[in-house]
Each structure stands twice: as C-alpha cells, then as structure tokens.
Amino acid sequence: MGANDGEVxxxxxxxxxxxxxxxxxxSPQPAxxxxxxxxxxxxxxxxxxxxxxxxxxxxxxxxxxxxxGGADDITFSVADHDVTVDATGDVDVDxxx
Numbered sequence: 001m002g003a004n005d006g007e008v009x010x011x012x013x014x015x016x017x018x019x020x021x022x023x024x025x026x027s028p029q030p031a032x033x034x035x036x037x038x039x040x041x042x043x044x045x046x047x048x049x050x051x052x053x054x055x056x057x058x059x060x061x062x063x064x065x066x067x068x069g070g071a072d073d074i075t076f077s078v079a080d081h082d083v084t085v086d087a088t089g090d091v092d093v094d095x096x097x
Contacts, residue, residue, distance in 0.1 A: 006054070008063045010034050010089040031062060035091055039078045042093035050078060 009028035032053040040047045053059070057076040064070040065087050073086040082094040 006059065007032065008059050008066070010066070010085075012089055031059075031085070034089070035078070035083060035085060038091040039081060039083060039093050042095050043079065043081060045079075056083075 008031040010031050011026045012029045012034065013026055033047075035053055036047045036050050039045070039050065053062075056078045057074065062074055062085065065072070065074050065085060066089075070087070073084050075082055075084045077083070078093075084092045084094075086092075
C-alpha cells in the first residue's frame with residue numbers, strides 16, 4: 001500500500017474475525033497506529049509519548065515495503081528501539097537494551 005495523503009496503510013486481519021480462516025477479513029489500518037501501538041506495548045508506554053511516525057521513518061520508504069518488487073522489510077529507530085516492519089505488515093520491536 002502506498003503513502004496516501006501522508007499516511008501508509010497496512011492490511012491487518014480483522015481483530016474480531018477468525019484469523020485462522022484462509023478467507024478471513026482484512027482491513028487497512030494506518031501504519032502510524034499499528035507501529036506506534038506496537039512500540040508502546042513493547043516498552044510499556046503510551047502512544048502519546050511518541051512523535052508522529054514520519055519523525056522516525058520516511059513514509060515513502062515505508063510504503064515501498066508494501067509495493068511489489070520493493071524491499072522485504074524496513075528497520076528504523078523509535079525511542080532508541082529498532083523497529084522492523086515487513087511486507088506482511090508484521091511489526092517487530094527490539095527491546096534489548
């Protein structure tokens with residue numbers, strides 16, 4: 001998915017749906033919400049503690065991960081933690097100090 005109006009969207013499984021079903025519903029969610037919520041959860045913080053996502057990563061570079069032929073993932077730093085987002089929309093936050 002590309003950066004539209006300054007936002008990147010990630011297709012995520014519907015939290016209320018059956019994620020084991022091959023035909024489970026997916027819905028686009030703003031990357032800013034998905035990524036910053038993952039960081040906040042990993043560091044036991046609050047989303048409001050962080051700047052906007054574009055302060056940490058170029059949104060066009062992030063969007064390129066979701067385009068065909070783009071990079072498999074992107075890693076950037078948020079609050080001194082490496083955050084990796086891959087083409088499937090998975091977000092990994094390195095909490096090693």
